[in-house]
Every structure is written in structure tokens, then in C-alpha cells.
Amino acid sequence: xxxxxxxxxxxxxxxxxxxxxxxxxxxxxxxxxxxxxxxxxxxxxxxxxxxxxxxxxxxxxxxxxxxxxxxxxxxxxxxxxxxxxxxxxxxxxxxxxxxxxxxxxxxxxxxxxxxxxxxxxxxxxxxxxxxxxxxxxxxxxxxxxxxxxxxxxxxxxxxxxxxxxxxxxxxxxxxxxxxxxxxxxxxxxxxxxxxxxxxxxxxxxxxxxxxxxxxxxxxxxxxxxxxxxxxxxxxxxxxxxxxxxxxxxxxxxxxxxxxxxxxxxxxxxxxxxxxxxxxxxxxxxxxxxxxxxxxxxxxxxxxxxxxxxxxxxxxxxxxxxxxxxxxxxxxxxxxxxxxxxxxxxxxxxxxxxxxxxxxx
Ligand code: ASP
Numbered sequence: 404x405x406x407x408x409x410x411x412x413x414x415x416x417x418x419x420x421x422x423x424x425x426x427x428x429x430x431x432x433x434x435x436x437x438x439x440x441x442x443x444x445x446x447x448x449x450x451x452x453x454x455x456x457x458x459x460x461x462x463x464x465x466x467x468x469x470x471x472x473x474x475x476x477x478x479x480x481x482x483x484x485x486x487x488x489x490x491x492x493x494x495x496x497x498x499x500x501x502x503x504x505x506x507x508x509x510x511x512x513x514x515x516x517x518x519x520x521x522x523x524x525x526x527x528x529x530x531x532x533x534x535x536x537x538x539x540x541x542x543x544x545x546x547x548x549x550x551x552x553x554x555x556x557x558x559x560x561x562x563x564x565x566x567x568x569x570x571x572x573x574x575x576x577x578x579x580x581x582x583x584x585x586x587x588x589x590x591x592x593x594x595x596x597x598x599x600x601x602x603x604x605x606x607x608x609x610x611x612x613x614x615x616x617x618x619x620x621x622x623x624x625x626x627x628x629x630x631x632x633x634x635x636x637x638x639x640x641x642x643x644x645x646x647x648x649x650x651x652x653x654x655x656x657x658x659x660x661x662x663x664x665x666x667x668x669x670x671x672x673x674x675x676x677x678x679x680x681x682x683x684x685x686x687x688x689x690x691x692x693x694x695x696x697x698x699x700x701x702x703x704x705x706x707x708x709x710x711x712x713x714x715x716x717x718x719x720x721x722x723x724x725x726x727x728x729x730x731x732x733x734x735x736x737x738x739x740x741x742x743x744x745x746x747x748x749x750x751x752x753x754x755x756x757x758x759x760x761x762x763x
Contacts, residue, residue, distance in 0.1 A: 407428060410434075415553075424643075426548075427443070435745070439548070440574050441643075450745070451742055452741075460757065461753065461757060471501055472501070474503060475749065478505075478536065481534040482507070482510075491566050492508070494732070495564075498742075504743065531559065535747075540566040540568070547565035562746045568609070571609055572612065572613050573613050573709075574613050580617075580668070581617050583705075583731045583734045584597070587666070595621050601615065601628050602657060602690050602692075603687070604630065604634045606633075606634045606637055610709040612636075612637070614668070616643060616644075618649070619643075619647035619648075626644070626650070628652070629654055633681075633685050634685065634687075635653055636653065641653075661699045662700065667692065668709075669715045669716050671712060692706065692717065694717065694723075706720060707728055710728060710732065
């Protein structure tokens with residue numbers, strides 16, 4: 404990656420206007436940013452998943468957990484969450500703790516000098532002075548990219564990890580979803596050749612937008628986008644999938660998709676993006692699952708959800724072994740730990756430790 408392009412070699416406007424597929428080249432060594440799903444290759448996904456598994460395995464033993472805690476004990480991270488979050492915040496915080504990375508946080512920009520008229524860019528630049536990495540969630544799409552570009556053009560560039568931006572991207576959720584799919588399909592040929600159904604508010608669900616792209620990196624995956632017409636997946640996503648040659652269908656007929664799917668990816672209505680309560684006028688009742696639907700699913704199918712859920716998955720489904728959304732949450736912590744470790748290029752120490760403690 405020695406010849407990777409750098410964010411201080413391009414103007415913000417030029418960078419902003421680049422097609423998504425070309426942006427990722429700017430997020431490589433020496434400063435690794437995690438900003439968009441389109442920056443990942445399949446090899447990188449496989450590396451992250453394998454590392455997450457090793458971290459998970461090592462952490463089971465006290466010695467292993469202690470070893471992991473030394474890996475980033477010389478680093479500090481800022482969790483800057485300017486949008487409501489508890490699970491993603493805690494998940495990143497837990498991932499940092501696993502690696503011994505100290506964290507500090509700002510969870511409400513109203514408590515920062517932004518109220519004194521400071522620009523959001525200056526606020527983040529100030530925070531960046533105290534830490535070695537910024538993990539951020541922000542309501543404005545593209546703001547994490549802007550911060551990464553801005554910091555890369557200072558004398559102290561540090562990595563930026565996007566923990567959810569606007570309604571456009573949620574790359575770490577997409578990574579944990581891939582890890583969950585991979586673990587679930589381990590004995591049945593992996594993700595290649597599988598059918599994944601996204602259900603619910605696909606227009607404004609950033610997790611769907613990011614995961615749909617990552618699935619293009621697998622062979623012969625078929626995707627169903629199941630949503631009411633007003634909440635159907637955006638044309639911009641479909642154009643990207645077309646360019647990648649992915650097979651997909653858009654439909655409102657959830658019942659016909661249920662028996663075909665290897666994974667159901669349920670989502671809630673994202674009404675925080677409503678301008679005027681328009682979601683309340685849409686009948687979403689057909690885009691939910693309860694115990695009486697379970698017979699229609701494949702025996703090997705899995706039911707996923709990025710959470711928080713509302714009524715789209717009845718709690719009567721939770722006891723079915725195919726309901727894996729709680730495991731999905733835990734997977735997030737391991738994947739984020741793997742990603743953060745790779746951000747600092749320290750993964751080899753885990754690979755060596757794992758090889759020594761699990762000799763074949
Ligand atoms: N937790 C996910 C997100 O932050 C999904 C959701 O909020 O519905 O996008």
C-alpha cells in the first residue's frame with residue numbers, strides 16, 4: 404500500500420466529487436480511515452473477520468484478555484457521538500477496552516464550544532489534539548469524510564472511524580453484519596450463492612445501504628429489497644449494484660420472499676428523518692415477522708436486525724434458533740476490536756499469539 408493516495412494531496416471539492424468506489428484509495432496507510440463501505444475489498448473483509456475470531460478466542464482466557472489489553476495501551480480514542488446512540492457507542496467503547504485503548508467521549512455537541520459559535524470542524528480538531536483516533540457518529544451525511552480530510556491536512560493526521568453518518572453510511576455495522584453472515588453460513592458454503600432479503604425502511608436505513616454494497620463483493624449473491632413503495636431502496640444504491648453486476652429484485656411481496664431467503668435483514672421505520680410525520684401514513688404492517696411466519700422460512704435461514712427494533716420482529720420470534728440478532732450485537736464488539744487494531748497496524752501480534760496458543 405506504499406503508493407496509496409493521500410487525503411492531503413487532493414482538494415476537498417475534488418475528493419467530495421469522486422465516485423464512492425474511488426474514495427477508498429485515500430484511506431490507506433499511513434493513516435487508515437474507516438468511512439464508507441465502498442473502501443473495502445473482499446480480502447480485507449476476510450482479514451477483519453478472521454482477526455475478530457482470533458480476538459474473540461483469545462479473550463476467553465484471562466491471560467489472553469490481559470495480552471489483548473496491552474495491544475493499544477499507548478493509544479487514546481475520542482468517541483464523538485453527536486447523534487443518539489447507546490448500543491453503537493457502547494460497542495465501540497467495549498472494543499476499545501478489549502484492546503486497552505483509553506477512551507473519552509462527547510455525546511452532545513450542545514455541551515461543547517459549538518454553542519459559542521465554534522464551527523463543527525474546529526470542535527473536532529480540538530478534540531483530536533488529545534487522542535490518537537476519532538470514532539464519530541454524526542447526523543450530517545459525509546461529515547466524517549470531511550473531518551478525515553480536514554485532519555489529514557493538519558500536521559497531526561489521526562484516523563477517523565465513521566460509526567454512522569446521516570442516512571448514508573454505517574460501515575462498521577455492515578462489517579459486523581458480514582461477520583454474522585459468514586459465521587452463520589460457515590457450514591453451508593459461506594456467503595457466496597446466498598439470497599439476502601432486506602425488509603422495512605430501505606430508503607433511509609444506512610445499514611442497508613452499506614451492507615448491500617459489501618454483498619457485491621461475494622459471488623452469486625441475490626438480494627431482495629422488500630419495502631413499501633415510498634420506502635424502497637434509493638436509485639443511487641441500485642445504480643451501484645447494477646455497476647457491480649449484482650442480481651436483485653425490488654418487491655412489496657414479503658410473503659413470497661420469505662421461503663427464498665437465506666437471511667432476512669429486518670429494519671425499523673427511520674422516522675427521525677421524516678419532514679412532517681409522513682411515515683405514519685404508510686402501512687408497514689406487512690413488513691414484519693412473527694412466530695406464525697417461521698414455518699415458511701428455510702431451516703438454515705437467519706433473521707438479522709441492526710437494532711433497535713420496534714414491531715417488525717415480534718418477541719415471539721426471539722426463541723427461534725434462527726433469530727440471531729442478539730448474537731449480531733456481540734459480533735459487533737469483536738469486529739470493531741479487529742478493525743481498530745488494524746487501524747493501528749498491530750494485528751500481527753494477535754496472529755502470532757493465536758498461532759502459538761492454537762498450534763495445528
Ligand atoms: N442502529 C442502526 C443505525 O444506527 C439502525 C437503526 O437505528 O435503525 O443506523
